Amino acid sequence: xxxxxxxxxxxxxxxxxxxxxxxxxxxxxxxxxxxxxxxxxxxxxxxxxxxxxxxxxxxxxxxxxxxxxxxxxxxxxxxxxxxxxxxxxxxxxxxxxxxxxxxxxxxxxxxxxxxxxxxxxxxxxxxxxxxxxxxxxxxxxxxxxxxxxxxxxxxxxxxxxxxxxxxxxxxxxxxxxxxxxxxxxxxxxxxxxxxxxxxxxxxxxxxxxxxxxxxxxxxxxxxxxxxxxxxxxxxxxxxxxxxxxxxxxxxxxxxxxxxxxxxxxxxxxxxxxxxxxxxxxxxxxxxxxxxxxxxxxxxxxxxxxxxxxxxxxxxxxxxxxxxxxxxxxxxxxxxxxxxxxxxxxxxxxxxxxxxxxxxxxxxxxxxxxxxxxxxxxx
Amino acid sequence: xxxxxxxxxxxxxxxxxxxxxxxxxxxxxxxxxxxxxxxxxxxxxxxxxxxxxxxxxxxxxxxxxxxxxxxxxxxxxxxxxxxxxxxxxxxxxxxxxxxxxxxxxxxxxxxxxxxxxxxxxxxxxxxxxxxxxxxxxxxxxxxxxxxxxxxxxxxxxxxxxxxxxxxxxxxxxxxxxxxxxxxxxxxxxxxxxxxxxxxxxxxxxxxxxxxxxxxxxxxxxxxxxxxxxxxxxxxxxxxxxxxxxxxxxxxxxxxxxxxxxxxxxxxxxxxxxxxxxxxxxxxxxxxxxxxxxxxxxxxxxxxxxxxxxxxxxxxxxxxxxxxxxxxxxxxxxxxxxxxxxxxxxxxxxxxxxxxxxxxxxxxxxxxxxxxxxxxxxxxxxxxxxxxxxxxxxxxxxxxxxxxxxxxxxxxxxxxxxxxxxxxxxxxxxxxxxxxxxxxxxxxxxxxxxxxxxxxxxxxx
Ligand SMILES: Cc1cc2nc3c(=O)[nH]c(=O)nc-3n(C[C@H](O)[C@H](O)[C@H](O)COP(=O)(O)OP(=O)(O)OC[C@H]3O[C@@H](n4cnc5c(N)ncnc54)[C@H](O)[C@@H]3O)c2cc1C
Numbered sequence: 001x002x003x004x005x006x007x008x009x010x011x012x013x014x015x016x017x018x019x020x021x022x023x024x025x026x027x028x029x030x031x032x033x034x035x036x037x038x039x040x041x042x043x044x045x046x047x048x049x050x051x052x053x054x055x056x057x058x059x060x061x062x063x064x065x066x067x068x069x070x071x072x073x074x075x076x077x078x079x080x081x082x083x084x085x086x087x088x089x090x091x092x093x094x095x096x097x098x099x100x101x102x103x104x105x106x107x108x109x110x111x112x113x114x115x116x117x118x119x120x121x122x123x124x125x126x127x128x129x130x131x132x133x134x135x136x137x138x139x140x141x142x143x144x145x146x147x148x149x150x151x152x153x154x155x156x157x158x159x160x161x162x163x164x165x166x167x168x169x170x171x172x173x174x175x176x177x178x179x180x181x182x183x184x185x186x187x188x189x190x191x192x193x194x195x196x197x198x199x200x201x202x203x204x205x206x207x208x209x210x211x212x213x214x215x216x217x218x219x220x221x222x223x224x225x226x227x228x229x230x231x232x233x234x235x236x237x238x239x240x241x242x243x244x245x246x247x248x249x250x251x252x253x254x255x256x257x258x259x260x261x262x263x264x265x266x267x268x269x270x271x272x273x274x275x276x277x278x279x280x281x282x283x284x285x286x287x288x289x290x291x292x293x294x295x296x297x298x299x300x301x302x303x304x305x306x307x308x309x310x311x312x313x314x315x316x317x318x319x320x321x322x323x324x325x326x327x328x329x330x331x332x333x334x335x336x337x338x339x340x341x342x343x344x345x346x347x348x349x350x351x352x353x354x355x356x357x358x359x360x361x362x363x364x365x366x367x368x369x370x371x372x373x374x375x376x377x378x
Numbered sequence: 379x380x381x382x383x384x385x386x387x388x389x390x391x392x393x394x395x396x397x398x399x400x401x402x403x404x405x406x407x408x409x410x411x412x413x414x415x416x417x418x419x420x421x422x423x424x425x426x427x428x429x430x431x432x433x434x435x436x437x438x439x440x441x442x443x444x445x446x447x448x449x450x451x452x453x454x455x456x457x458x459x460x461x462x463x464x465x466x467x468x469x470x471x472x473x474x475x476x477x478x479x480x481x482x483x484x485x486x487x488x489x490x491x492x493x494x495x496x497x498x499x500x501x502x503x504x505x506x507x508x509x510x511x512x513x514x515x516x517x518x519x520x521x522x523x524x525x526x527x528x529x530x531x532x533x534x535x536x537x538x539x540x541x542x543x544x545x546x547x548x549x550x551x552x553x554x555x556x557x558x559x560x561x562x563x564x565x566x567x568x569x570x571x572x573x574x575x576x577x578x579x580x581x582x583x584x585x586x587x588x589x590x591x592x593x594x595x596x597x598x599x600x601x602x603x604x605x606x607x608x609x610x611x612x613x614x615x616x617x618x619x620x621x622x623x624x625x626x627x628x629x630x631x632x633x634x635x636x637x638x639x640x641x642x643x644x645x646x647x648x649x650x651x652x653x654x655x656x657x658x659x660x661x662x663x664x665x666x667x668x669x670x671x672x673x674x675x676x677x678x679x680x681x682x683x684x685x686x687x688x689x690x691x692x693x694x695x696x697x698x699x700x701x702x703x704x705x706x707x708x709x710x711x712x713x714x715x716x717x718x719x720x721x722x723x724x725x726x727x728x729x730x731x732x733x734x735x736x737x738x739x740x741x742x743x744x745x746x747x748x749x750x751x752x753x754x755x756x757x758x759x760x761x762x763x764x765x766x767x768x769x770x771x772x773x774x775x776x777x778x779x780x781x782x783x784x785x786x787x788x789x790x791x792x793x794x795x796x797x798x799x800x801x802x803x804x805x806x807x808x809x810x811x812x813x814x815x816x817x818x819x820x821x822x823x824x825x826x827x828x829x830x831x832x833x834x835x836x837x838x
Contacts, residue, residue, distance in 0.1 A: 018692035019632035022426055022506030025487035025494070037692050059512055060505035062423045062630045066416040202504050204485045211512040213485075 006079035011039045013076045014047065016063055023057040025202040028192075028357050029077070030057075035360055045087065046174040048080035049346070049353035052198040054206035054217075055286040065285075074286035082291050085345055088173070090165040097341040102293035105342045109301050109334035116151065116330035120322070129322040136248035142322040143329065151329055155336040162340035167348045174356055181355075185362045189355030196221060198354075210283045217278055223271030224302065230264025231309070250316050261309060268306035272299045291343075298343050304331045379524055381556050382408035383836035384829070385544060386523075387531040387597055388563035389413060390420030391507075391818055392800025394514035395825025396561045396832070397523045398482060403833035407523045408557070410546060412530035412564070413592045417628075418511065420565050421589035421772070421801070421817075424630040425507035427500040428822065429815035430472045438476060438486045438501035445469050451499070451813055459809025461609075467781055468807055471823040476501055478826065483513040500815035507818070531597050534560065536604045539793045558836040559795040561828045562785070563821075566773040566801045567595025568615065569627060574770070577613045584676025586620050588769040591627035598777065598802055606793070607778030607786040610805025614774025616812055617667025622677055622765035623695050632694040635764045638666060639752035640686035642724055643766075645673045648707065648716030650724065655741065655751035671768040678766045679710055681721065684758040697762035706761045725755040772817070776805035783828035797832045799824035 014033045017023065024030040029051050036043040055074045058064050063071035082098065089095040097104040120129065124142060133141050140148070192198065199206055199218040208214040238257040241247045251257050276299045279292070308328035315324055338344060384400040386393050389411025397409045411418050431448045435441055448469045452460055476486060485504040487494055494502055503510045519525060526548065533545040544555045567573040569591045574582035587593075602608050624633040638654045643666070645651055652669050670678050682690065687697060700706040703721055707714035724745060731739035740753040777785055777798055784792035800821040807820060 015692065016632055016694060019694050020630075022503075022631070025491055025502070025504045031493050034692070056505060056509070060509040062506065062508055063632075066414075067628060068625060202485070202487065202491065204504070212516060 006076070006083045007041055007044050010044050010048065010073075010076040010080040013071045013073045014039055014044070016069060016071050017057075017073060020063075022062075023060055023073075026056045026060070027052065027054060027198040027201070028354075028361075029073075029198075032357050032360065041087075042173045044080045045084035045170070045349075046353055046356060048077045048084055049170075049349040050198070050357055051077040051081065052196065052350075053078060053286075054199055054201055055282075056201045056207050056213075058286040059207045059211040072286060075288050078286075078288040078291060081346070081349075082288065084170070084349060085343075088166045088169045088349070089340065089345075090162050090169070094162075094341060101291075101342060102297065105294055105301075105338055106297045108337055108341070109297075109331070112334035112337055113327065113330035116333055117323070117326045120326040124322065130319045131322075132317065132319050133321060134317055136250075138250055138316070138321070139325055140248070142325055148329065151333055152336065155333055156339075159336055159339035163345060163348050166340060166345065167352055170349050170352050171356070174352070175359075181359065182362060185355065185358040188358035188362070189351065192354045192358065193351045207286075208278055209281050217275070220271045220274040220278065223267045224275065227264045227267030227271060227306070228302075230260050230267065231306075232264075234258070234261030234264060258313065262313060265306045265309045265313075269303055269310065272303040272306065275299055276303075295343060298338070301331065301335055301338070305335050379406065379408045379555075381558070382406050382524070383558050384408070384832045385410070385555060385557035385560045386563060386829070387544075387560065388420065388565060388800065389418045389527075390422035390511070390563065390565060390800060391425075391514075391821030392802075392825040392828075393420075393561075393563035394511065394518055395822050396563055396797075396799055396829035397518050398514065398521060399826045399829030400561070400833035400836075401518070401521045401523050401829075403830050403837070405559075405833035405836050407518075407833075408526070408555075409518065409523055410526045410529040410531060410548075412594070413527065413590065415527045417590070417592070418515070418527060419508060419590075420593060422507045422511055422821070424589055424628075425503070425818050426631070427497070427502045427815040428472075428475065428818040429500050429813060430475055430819065431469050432473060436476065436501070437488045437490065439498060440489060440496045441498040443499050448472070448499075452807070452816075455811040455813045456808050457811060459811070461806045463781060464779070464806050468820060468823050471827070472819050475819060475822050479510070479822070482517045484510045485513070530594075531562075531564065533600045534562075534597060534604070534796070536601075536793065536796070539787050539789070539791065541793065541796045559797065559832040561783075561797040561799060561825075561832050562597050562601065562777075562802055563798070563800045563825060563828070564597045564802060565590070565593040565595075566776070566804075567593065567598055568770045568773050569593040570595045573599075573773075574615075577773075578615075578671070581671050581676055584671070584767055585615075585617070586622075586624050586629065586633070586767050586769045587627045588618070588620060588624075588629055588633060588771050589627070593772075593801075595773075598775075601777050601785065601796075602775075605788045607788055608775060609778045609803075610774040610776050610809050612775045614805075614810055615671075616771040616774070617671055617768040618771060619666035619670055619678070619766045620769030621693065621695050622767040624767075624769070629694070629769070633769060635666075635680055635693070635766050637682070637686065637690045638680055640689050640754075641680050641682035641756065642721070642749065643678050643680050644712075644717065644720055645679075646675050646677050646710075646712060648712045648720050650720055650747060651678075653747050653750050655749040655753055666766070667768040667770075670766055676767050679712075680764040680766060681706070681717070681756065682762045682764075683756040684760055685754065686756070687760070687762045690762075690764075693764070697764050699760045699762040701759050701761075703761055706763055710763055710765070721756050724749070724753075725757065728753050728755050772801055772804070774805050774808070774810060776801070776803050779803045779806060779824070781827075782831045783824050784831070795832075795835055797828035799828040 057073045063069035086095045086098040204213040205215040208217045234257045312324040312328050383405035384407045386397045386409040397407050401407045487502045487504040529548040535543040541560045569587050619635045620633040698709050703718050704714040707717040727742035727745035729743050742749045742753050780792050783797045785796045785798050786792050804820045
């Protein structure tokens with residue numbers, strides 16, 4: 001689908017929503033759309049990123065297919081969202097990766113994996129690679145610490161820069177001349193991001209699979225997100241051990257780095273599997289079929305990162321450690337590289353959209369008289 | 379199920395409430411819905427709120443709405459065209475409707491969210507009527523109600539005040555059912571052009587049906603023919619002003635045109651015909667619907683200038699716009715001189731409010747008809763127009779029922795095994811006029827009564 005078609009579809013759908021408004025109890029999108037009646041491209045990017053794809057508004061819609069208006073807001077916004085990733089990507093030339101994400105993302109991940117595993121096979125003599133190591137510094141006997149840090153820090157640094165620039169561009173575009181951030185709005189935006197308020201569907205949850213309400217997808221997302229954070233915490237804890245305490249990995253099973261990583265890895269593995277299952281079982285109607293491949297690919301990569309980490313933990317004392325370490329590092333490298341060029345980037349735009357919306361809400365308290373309310377409906 | 383204990387005809391609020399109640403009372407229930415599953419649910423699909431009496435503030439409605447307030451509102455809205463016994467029954471039984479709905483899995487929208495207008499008299503469905511229907515269909519299915527889509531009742535055969543047979547049209551062709559009891563919940567006849575023509579003549583051609591195309595009225599006609607008591611006004615229709623470009627059916631809530639006070643309304647000849655400033659509260663839209671029905675080609679145009687265009691709420695179709703009134707008239711295929719003259723005469727008659735009065739009290743002097751409030755001159759280009767037609771919501775003819783929702787018979791008494799709920803019997807309570815949220819409440823309250831009574835009758 002051409003990008004402008006995606007935006008036109010979203011504009012038509014939300015134009016009807018603005019005249020209807022029945023769904024405004026599900027999430028913040030509909031009131032936000034009312035504040036932006038012109039629905040410019042940037043408005044649509046903001047709204048698309050505010051949308052958490054709970055799908056409730058499709059099953060609630062009196063204009064959803066087979067009605068001739070054929071309103072399908074979740075699908076239209078999924079497409080517009082994807083389009084926004086392309087629009088704000090940095091550098092511009094790499095925006096192309098979003099247009100071919102089904103192909104590009106797996107290729108990048110695969111390349112990272114092959115590069116690390118291949119590099120190791122070439123650089124490290126077989127006896128050394130498949131030897132059993134135990135005790136402090138075991139990992140670094142296969143992959144020197146400096147290489148490991150480079151493998152992690154360089155791509156991560158690049159990705160963080162790219163995402164920061166993307167975020168800045170998005171914020172500049174969606175908040176022209178807006179008032180400065182208030183503490184209230186910041187707190188609200190942060191809270192909405194961390195608790196996923198917009199995935200509560202106004203109480204009953206979301207239409208994860210079909211018209212029935214469920215909280216599964218929200219919990220799975222929490223599992224993935226907080227699992228990921230735990231893994232990051234594990235890495236930070238490990239580097240503290242290394243640099244402050246002078247203790248070299250691998251660390252004992254009951255040490256904070258290993259505990260955090262294990263719990264985080266398990267949470268990520270279970271959640272990615274769960275999310276893929278939900279995606280597979282879900283009614284395809286509200287989703288943008290053309291982004292599904294990329295979604296599955298990304299879930300698979302996250303799953304790989306988590307599982308290889310866990311397997312490495314389990315078999316770190318075996319002869320397979322070297323190879324397992326390489327596979328784990330390769331998948332992590334792929335993930336870091338893809339942060340700004342895959343659906344993962346939604347994290348930053350989602351946060352920006354939530355923050356922006358919190359600002360708008362705090363600025364314009366709404367009030368409608370009861371009398372008007374009674375008159376409005378029939 | 380050739381011979382269900384209870385046959386429920388219809389697939390909207392009333393039908394689902396009847397089916398669930400009958401099933402919970404222990405009966406075997408078959409529900410037949412004329413629409414295919416994707417378009418199930420009648421006009422309920424398009425609804426948003428319901429009117430409930432409550433003695434205390436609730437999570438869904440502010441303040442209180444006691445029985446007598448409800449009664450007074452109903453009395454004044456219908457101008458007394460209401461059956462007091464049934465109306466009181468409705469009001470009292472509305473008090474536990476939200477609990478019943480919650481128990482059936484329906485979610486209402488808490489006012490605490492801050493995006494709902496504070497409403498004392500009504501509660502809003504979270505996500506609107508279709509989300510409610512999804513929950514009720516799911517519940518009915520889980521309870522074991524058999525549901526057939528694309529299955530229409532064509533005729534009920536009454537003998538000695540008993541329904542002996544129900545002729546239906548299903549996918550496989552016509553069939554005859556012999557249910558022990560039947561509950562008719564199939565709405566009004568507003569989608570039936572033939573029906574409208576017999577009441578409204580040629581004017582019916584200009585009507586747009588706001589709701590479901592499946593409210594075809596065969597069952598209503600069949601029952602009236604066989605001696606069910608007719609209530610309400612056969613020529614009555616709840617008409618509101620809708621955009622003339624709307625689809626013939628099912629345009630729903632977004633087709634309304636609402637900002638008459640911001641401009642002037644002219645007919646196809648460019649003449650004003652009614653006070654646009656008069657605020658008749660909840661009957662405002664219906665006032666315009668009826669007025670349009672009486673105009674040539676059942677068409678009118680709301681004319682706005684740039685100020686009005688800026689103030690207009692979001693609409694399904696953008697207004698037609700032009701730099702000058704003459705160009706606008708050309709787009710409307712109207713005599714430009716007439717339109718310009720109407721606007722000029724109007725502008726010349728506009729006067730500011732008296733010192734210290736409400737700023738909305740701009741009004742006209744010496745103009746017929748006057749514009750009594752909100753009368754601002756139309757001078758700032760561009761000018762815009764919303765073409766409008768009457769949009770029919772429901773008709774005011776129904777069948778009489780008693781307090782058990784049994785269908786009353788002209789010969790006296792009530793049918794033994796025939797019940798009715800929802801719009802098909804609503805004219806017992808609203809003979810004319812309307813109160814927001816009342817239709818759904820009628821569907822729920824009488825659906826529940828009819829379902830329970832029907833099941834009890836069937837089970838002996
Ligand atoms: C745009 C719009 C907005 C509205 N908003 C509100 C609101 O906010 N609050 C409110 O109280 N009211 C509202 N109303 C009115 C309200 O929706 C209806 O009056 C109410 O839904 C009637 O419920 P019902 O169950 O009697 O009929 P319906 O919901 O209309 O259901 C009738 C059902 O019967 C089926 N049917 C018809 N004929 C047959 C047959 N021969 N055989 C089998 N099935 C048949 C139809 O397919 C349909 O499913 C609105 C109406 C419209 C058009």
